[in-house]
Amino acid sequence: MAVSDYQLIEAWQEVLRLSKLQAGQTVTLLTSSTTHPQTMQCAQIAAQSMGAIVNRLDLLPVNAEKALSRDSLAYLGTTPLTGNEAAIAALKASDLVLDLMTLLFSPEQIDILKSGTKILLAVEPPEILVRTVPTEADRARVTAAAALIKAAKEMSITSPAGTNLRCPLGEFPAIREYGFVDEPGRWDHWPSGFVLTWPNELGTNGTIVIDKGDILLPQKKYSTEQIILTVENGYATKIEGGIEAELLDEYMKTFNDPEGYAISHIGWGLQPRAHWSTLGLYSRENTIGMDARAFEGNFLFSLGPNNEAGGKRTTACHIDIPLRNCTVSLDGRAVVRDGKVLDGGVGEYE
Ligand SMILES: O=c1ccc(O)c[nH]1
Numbered sequence: 001m002a003v004s005d006y007q008l009i010e011a012w013q014e015v016l017r018l019s020k021l022q023a024g025q026t027v028t029l030l031t032s033s034t035t036h037p038q039t040m041q042c043a044q045i046a047a048q049s050m051g052a053i054v055n056r057l058d059l060l061p062v063n064a065e066k067a068l069s070r071d072s073l074a075y076l077g078t079t080p081l082t083g084n085e086a087a088i089a090a091l092k093a094s095d096l097v098l099d100l101m102t103l104l105f106s107p108e109q110i111d112i113l114k115s116g117t118k119i120l121l122a123v124e125p126p127e128i129l130v131r132t133v134p135t136e137a138d139r140a141r142v143t144a145a146a147a148l149i150k151a152a153k154e155m156s157i158t159s160p161a162g163t164n165l166r167c168p169l170g171e172f173p174a175i176r177e178y179g180f181v182d183e184p185g186r187w188d189h190w191p192s193g194f195v196l197t198w199p200n201e202l203g204t205n206g207t208i209v210i211d212k213g214d215i216l217l218p219q220k221k222y223s224t225e226q227i228i229l230t231v232e233n234g235y236a237t238k239i240e241g242g243i244e245a246e247l248l249d250e251y252m253k254t255f256n257d258p259e260g261y262a263i264s265h266i267g268w269g270l271q272p273r274a275h276w277s278t279l280g281l282y283s284r285e286n287t288i289g290m291d292a293r294a295f296e297g298n299f300l301f302s303l304g305p306n307n308e309a310g311g312k313r314t315t316a317c318h319i320d321i322p323l324r325n326c327t328v329s330l331d332g333r334a335v336v337r338d339g340k341v342l343d344g345g346v347g348e349y350e
Helices: 005-018 037-049 085-092 107-114 126-131 136-151 243-253 276-281 290-294
Strands: 026-031 053-058 096-099 118-121 154-158 164-168 175-177 187-189 194-197 205-210 227-232 235-241 263-269 299-303 319-323 327-330 333-337
Touching: 005 037, 005 126, 026 037, 026 085, 037 053, 037 126, 053 085, 085 107, 107 118, 136 175, 136 194, 136 327, 175 187, 194 299, 205 319, 227 243, 235 243, 276 290, 290 319
Parallel strands: 026 053, 026 096, 096 118, 118 187
Antiparallel strands: 154 164, 154 327, 164 205, 175 194, 194 263, 205 227, 227 235, 263 299, 299 319, 327 333
């Protein structure tokens, strides 16, 4: 439903408070042609109301001739910042960047964060933002879950549909997404509420069954039949099934990049205010599907890049696939069982 400016300004003020915005600090809104006007307007007012110096940096869109989807998370790597030293300098000089256009998985983003600048991505429509305003409790749950990943040597995932995957851990950090940026150099995404990491390079083996009702992003669809991925030494070597498998495989082939078949991030959803069914209520161009990535108890895996975690892979092909009804275990102990997060969000050791 539509959101009033007042309600959206209040939501932004809460997120900026949680992000420890101080009066006198510089906030730069990073916008492009796809930025939601109400989001931009209300973010500007909220930041100024808190005494910040507020700038707006509007960048021209890129990749039109290469990307097949309009989804900002579908085609990664080059962004309007690529080679744009003047824009990068402005963002490095800012205390907080509100990314209303999507820099995710870009080398430039990593470079800007290294300068201590905080970046908060927020591109979902206003009503989704207002429904998922983050809380300290979100942060606590995600942080506790990330600590479990940090201590683990292996994440294993099974499901009644036939998923049976083993992911060795240790080479990459656990990433916490809880919707605000309360530490220098931190990136986060509002809405979120999930934890993720990357498996050790070349180490993942097994089978992933994308079952009926599981979600493909950026396709923004619920699969209507099973797609079976064979995973060998960190790459999906086979994509089998019917028309859904063919559609996924053909889409991936358009990138003409073997790195797109690599297993990227893995983790689980911890956001009780996000829902599996929400995607079905939106036309696909009006959302990037964050409810699907964050709903409590999903097993979210991704295909494609790992540069965000410090890896070398920067393929443009990025596919997020949240699965239901999985059991996720760390060193053999369940943190999610049959799609239900154990012990209020962070799992329990049996
Ligand atoms: O917030 C996000 C969005 C997409 C993604 O792949 C990871 N985290």
